[in-house]
Every structure is written in C-alpha cells, then in structure tokens.
Amino acid sequence: DIVMTQSPDSLAVSLGERATINCKSSQSVLYSSNNKNYLAWYQQKPGQPPKLLIYWASTRESGVPDRFSGSGSGTDFTLTISSLQAEDVAVYYCQEYYSPFPLTFGGGTKVEIK
Amino acid sequence: QVQLVESGGGVAQPGRSLRLSCAASGFTFSSYGMHWVRQAPGKGLDWVAVISYDGVNAYYADSVRGRFTVSRDNSKNTLYLQMNSLSPEDTAVYYCAKPRGSGSYWDFFDYWGQGILVTVSS
Numbered sequence: 354d355i356v357m358t359q360s361p362d363s364l365a366v367s368l369g370e371r372a373t374i375n376c377k378s379s380q381s382v383l384y385s386s387n388n389k390n391y392l393a394w395y396q397q398k399p400g401q402p403p404k405l406l407i408y409w410a411s412t413r414e415s416g417v418p419d420r421f422s423g424s425g426s427g428t429d430f431t432l433t434i435s436s437l438q439a440e441d442v443a444v445y446y447c448q449e450y451y452s453p454f455p456l457t458f459g460g461g462t463k464v465e466i467k
Numbered sequence: 468q469v470q471l472v473e474s475g476g477g478v479a480q481p482g483r484s485l486r487l488s489c490a491a492s493g494f495t496f497s498s499y500g501m502h503w504v505r506q507a508p509g510k511g512l513d514w515v516a517v518i519s520y521d522g523v524n525a526y527y528a529d530s531v532r533g534r535f536t537v538s539r540d541n542s543k544n545t546l547y548l549q550m551n552s553l554s555p556e557d558t559a560v561y562y563c564a565k566p567r568g569s570g571s572y573w574d575f576f577d578y579w580g581q582g583i584l585v586t587v588s589s
Binding site: 391393395401402403404405408414446448450451452453454455456457458459460461 | 511512526527573575577579580581582
C-alpha cells in the first residue's frame with residue numbers, strides 16, 4: 354500500500370497570507386508512460402463531504418478559485434493557498450490514485466485563521 | 468446535476484448488520500465504477516470498496532473484506548453496501564463517491580454524497 358503523509362497536521366495563517374500544505378507518498382505516483390502524477394487534493398469543511406480541488410497534482414477543478422494551486426512530482430507534493438480567505442478554513446486531504454487498491458488518503462491538514 | 472444520496476445508516480449493535488444505499492442521479496450511473504469511503508468521527512478518510520460499472524467485480528479494503536459486500540442495481544441507479552459482523556471500529560460517516568473517469572477503478576472523486584452516519588454500539 355502507498356502511505357500518504359501530510360504535514361503539518363494543522364496550521365494557523367493570517368487572512369491574506371500564504372498557506373502551504375505538504376504531502377509525501379511512500380512511493381512515486383508519477384506514471385512514466387504519460388508523465389502524470391496520480392495525486393489529488395480535497396477540501397473538507399465541517400459537516401460537509403470532501404470537495405475536489407486539484408487533480409493530476411496541479412490541475413485545478415472547474416470553479417475552484419485560482420488562489421489554490423498544486424505542485425510537485427514523484428513523491429513530494431504541495432497545496433498552496435496564495436492568499437487565505439475566511440472561507441478556506443477547512444481540513445485538506447491529499448489522495449493517491451496510482452496504485453491498485455487500496456486508494457489512500459493523507460491524514461489531513463487543518464487550516465485555521467491566526 | 469450529479470446527486471448522490473445515502474440512506475440506511477443508524478445505530479447497530481456489535482455483530483449485527485446494516486445495509487446502506489446510495490441513490491445516484493444526473494449522470495449515466497451504469498457507466499461508472501462506484502466507491503464507498505468512510506470517515507470515523509474526528510478522523511481522516513478511508514477508502515472502503517469499489518464495484519465495477521457492471522457489478523461484476525468488487526474490491527475491498529483489508530479492514531472490511533469478508534464482512535462487507537458492495538453491490539449495485541443499475542436499473543434503479545442505486546449502489547449498496549451490505550455491512551455484516553459490525554464492530555465499533557466501523558463507526559463512521561459513510562460516503563458514496565463517483566470517480567471522474569468511467570474507465571479505471573483507481574481514480575479521484577469528483578462527486579461525493581453527503582454521507583450517512585453508522586454507529587456501532589451496544
């Protein structure tokens with residue numbers, strides 16, 4: 354199984370400042386034949402299901418504000434919120450979809466306002 | 468618009484059974500493999516199971532294999548999760564989730580249901 358490790362567990366950022374979340378996979382999720390990283394990011398607000406933000410490590414889902422961006426390749430990935438807004442308070446998860454089952458998620462990173 | 472609506476949750480005693488349903492609409496249900504993902508209270512997301520578009524193949528997390536069975540009725544656009552031999556560790560919100568692509572079992576999820584709470588307690 355691929356293990357996804359997120360850091361930090363939580364972070365507090367001032368409104369308008371940058372938030373950076375890291376996700377590390379125990380093995381590469383880069384598929385060499387198509388040069389795609391099989392890595393997605395989700396946002397989950399309290400009492401709500403997860404919402405897809407980013408897939409293929411850096412492709413923003415339609416309707417997601419451009420302050421959200423994803424980067425990285427292989428085993429190390431980052432979700433960046435360039436200018437934190439109040440509505441971005443949530444838990445963020447990474448997910449790999451590279452391997453046969455099980456599909457695995459990171460442990461989550463809670464983002465709060467400082 | 469895509470909608471996924473879970474039902475059938477509630478409280479069950481250890482060792483008992485529950486069956487969850489997920490009613491799908493807004494997309495061609497019969498073309499997509501469908502997944503169950505769960506989230507224990509205050510915890511992260513755990514993938515549970517997937518079933519192929521035609522119901523022929525199913526795969527499970529080690530933690531539920533042999534106890535849970537995923538099935539579907541494409542004529543009713545409904546996904547099911549039969550949960551037997553429940554234990555307190557199965558207490559979680561259960562989500563059905565639609566993958567983006569119709570051609571692969573492993574994928575990311577573009578739509579999720581609102582989730583249904585299953586509590587296993589004596």
